[in-house]
Amino acid sequence: MITRGGDMISAQIGKMGAITNLVNENFSLDDGQCFNVKNDGIQPVALYVQLAGMQDGDFIETNFDIGWNPEIVKVVKQTSLSNIKLKWGY
Numbered sequence: 001m002i003t004r005g006g007d008m009i010s011a012q013i014g015k016m017g018a019i020t021n022l023v024n025e026n027f028s029l030d031d032g033q034c035f036n037v038k039n040d041g042i043q044p045v046a047l048y049v050q051l052a053g054m055q056d057g058d059f060i061e062t063n064f065d066i067g068w069n070p071e072i073v074k075v076v077k078q079t080s081l082s083n084i085k086l087k088w089g090y
Contacts, residue, residue, distance in 0.1 A: 003052070003072065005052055005053040007034055007052045007053070007072060013036065013038075013068070013089035013090065014089075014090070015089065015090055016038070016087050016088060016089035016090075017087065017088055017089075018086070018087055018088075019037070019076060019086035019087060019088050022076060022078055022079050022081070022084070022086075023078070023079065023080060023081075023082050024078065025078055026075050026076065026077050026078050027075065027076040027088075028074060028075045028076075029088065032074070033090060034052040034072050034073060034074050034090065035072075035073055035088040035089060035090045036068055036069060036070070036071065036072065036073065036088070036089050036090060037049075037064055037068075037069050037071065037073055037076070037086055037087070037088060037089075038067060038068045038069070038086065038087040038088075038089060039064045039065060039066050039067065039069065039084075039085070039086060040066075040085040040086065040087060041066065041083075041084055041085045041086075042066070043066070044063050044064060044065045044066065045063070045064050045081065045084050045086075046061055046062070046063050046064075047061070047062065047064060047076055047077065047079060047081075048060065048061050048076075048077035048079070049062060049071065049073045049074075049075065049076050049077065050073070050074045050075040050077070051071060051072060051073060051074065052072040052073070052074055054074070059075075059077050064086070068089070073088075
């Protein structure tokens, strides 16, 4: 599927991994691929993210509920929150 912004997406997750090291740096995939975020924690978490259609360097704060979230993300901004369990997938 293609979003209104022209980004290729899938309704299913076929590849995923851990979002790590957010206390030290922003997280993005090495190939620049956009992804969805899964919150494997026990409560929602508020994070600053750069969505697929946003300009580089622009971030918006949004809440990520437990489980998979619908936002299509390019970058998760560094945070001081250390006990969060997040995965990326596309």
